[in-house]
Amino acid sequence: MYFTPKPASADAALPPSGKNLNVLHLSDYHIDPRYDIGSEANCTSHLCCRPDAVNNVLHTNAQSPSLPASRFGALKCDSPPDLALSAFQSMPQFFDVSNISFSIYTGDIVSHDRDDQLSQAYIEYEETIAYDTFKAALNNAPVYATLGNHDSFPQALNAPNSLAPKNAFSWNYELLASLWQNASWLNASEAQYAATHYGAFAVTTPQGLRVISLNTDFWYKANIFNHYNTTNPDQSGILSFLAAELLACEARNQRAWIIGHVLSGYDGSNPLPNPTALFYSIVARFAPKTIALIAFGHTHEDQKQIYYDFLPNSTYIIDGRTYRNTTMVDYNKPIAVAYIGPSVVPLTNLNAGYTMYQVDDLTFEIMGSQVYFANISNSLTWTTPEWDFEYDTRTAYTPVISGGWPATAPLNATFWHKVTEAMLENTSVAQMYSTYETKSSVVTPACDTGECARRKVTSKVWMQAYAYNVL
Incomplete structure (x- = not known):
């Protein structure tokens, strides 16, 4: 798939020109209906806080745990219902929930069970309860969601429609589409597309x-x-669908957000090279003019991923066909950023968190961002989960950027590129970023060396297929 060159105006900055919308970013709830209060929360087995959890080193189990599972969560466990619900219950102390314009949910509702503990009925139960809860908690604010790798059965498996006359996973796409339509987040045609195309959809917000x-x-x-x-x-x-949608947006002069679950880069352990190289090429074609934001989940951490433009000499012609060497990236031209949403689930050794964005209502750029968190290390002392403000992005990072950052400028790829420069120059900035990654977990690894800062920032190339500069 090769696109015509982007319009000449695509590289021009889009200044904010409207008022701010409040947009909530939720991700990775991993609600655990089998969570066992008082069981072993410091296990060496597959999933802690379960009746069968054991610590083989300390010789403890659910009946005599070394660390009892709190009703409100533990660092090595999925989310108990009380923690999952408390995220919504905490919101009114920080902002007016009725002022949320819409929310995005970047996937993973279902718990981290072994395959032999899962069933279609279990997935259906978790997804139905979760989206009904989202609807009730957020009132009339639409939630635009995406499937996580755990939101299917068997987990992570999805087949292309071309394999068989009836897709074996259609039951899940049809269920989710019906839940989203019944909540009035999608209309009938949008839901029909999601039901027949793997849960994927495109929708225009109000x-x-x-x-x-x-x-x-x-x-x-x-x-x-x-x-x-x-x-x-x-x-x-899926990527042809994305490209067609972005072409239509470009023709309408309409801005777009792309949401997904498994991020397209970072440590190289999750994505396949060829489809994500194609995704990168699509991003390079339509950013920054049409694509205002990319949002992922999956890592459970609060992270950012920067996309850069390609070098002018990255294309070449063989037998009349145009190809691109997608490793030839111009690291002086950041064009897009992926905001990777912090998880509500604590697993593994993280605190719980969620993000609120202030979004310009004409350009749909991120103008502000705040993260709220619950310190799971204190959960055994709680009578109810305690959520706190963690940090404001502009306030935290503007002082460390050389020359600062204009108060009216968006928190875009250029902003985050300048943050990476600050991280390389000052390891205290890298440590601050690392702490925020884990939502200020007490077991955040130290990142106070130049080598650690470089690991946080340095671009990586896999299989000569794609390159990213990653925070």
């Missing part, structure tokens, strides 16, 4: 933003259906 939701299991390594006919990077058609 404010005029186009939200494009992708099923990123089609570039996830754990999806076995991605490992045949690998010469085709888009067997499902």
